[in-house]
Amino acid sequence: MDAYSWFRRGVSKLKKASLSTSSVAGAADGDGNNDNKSFKNKLQQEEEELYGITDQLIEFVKSFSFETFKNFSFPDEDGSSCDGGISGNVRADLSDWQEKHAVLALSRSKELAQLRFRLCPRYLKERQFWIIYFTLVKSYVAEYELRAVRLAKLKQIRMENESVSNSSACEVEMSEAKFTTSVESSDSTEQNLHSILKFKI
Known part of the structure; x- marks a missing residue:
């Protein structure tokens, strides 16, 4: 699966999830707009918690720069590093959980979204970007x-x-x-x- 279709599928899943959240919230809305908003916020917070989107993670992601990704070295199996390449021991595809996390992280952090836009596909392939991202945030997620x-x-x-x-x-x-x-x-x-x-x- 190419990176564009992966990301498009992830965005599609996020839209479906938000639509179902909206319909549930709309069904639960009986007292007014404030109840509806608080219910939506609660559901969004629970979903973000489930996928590891915390305030600490967002603050850490804000520290990422263009150079963080551009200069990242992937370790080879023998322990040396290769700049810009993907070694055979790094999995190429993301799990469903990681895809959902990535979509939520992009929607929550405009800095990450802008960084991804600058880097992909000119400097990094989409999957390289996410491999680096998940390597950097491993301790948080x-x-x-x-x-x-x-x-x-x-x-x-x-x-x-x-x-x-x-x-x-x-x-x-x-x-x-x-x-x-x-x-x-x-x-x-x-x-x-x-x-x-x-x-x-």
Whole structure:
């Protein structure tokens, strides 16, 4: 996936999320405009907290400069550095959490958005920009990303357990149905046998 389509998809997700937030906020609005705004702000704060967009992070991001990104060195696997290149051990694509974080960070920090505009694609590729960004902010966002990964794994385990229990329930129902059918068929066979025997006598 190229950087432009990745970013466009991220912006599209953000718009959808904000539209759903607006519709929820609109549905909850019964007392007036102030309640609606406070509800929207609360939802936005919760979303930002979920994706690690904190005041400390925004302050740190404000310290980034053109040179911070331009002079960033990517470490090679052997420990030496290569300027401007991407080493094989750095993953090229962002996770869903990182994409959402990036979109929220750009919307919250105009400095980051302007810096990205200046750097990409003239000096850095889009993915290089985000690799550098996530390397720089790792200490600020690692716990939030780890929490998101853990929640995703728990959700996956829960869904797998539900599907196993659903399939077990289906198997039990099917075996009960087979047993009932076999009992009914044996009863009907027995009745047929009695009627044949009566007919012969």
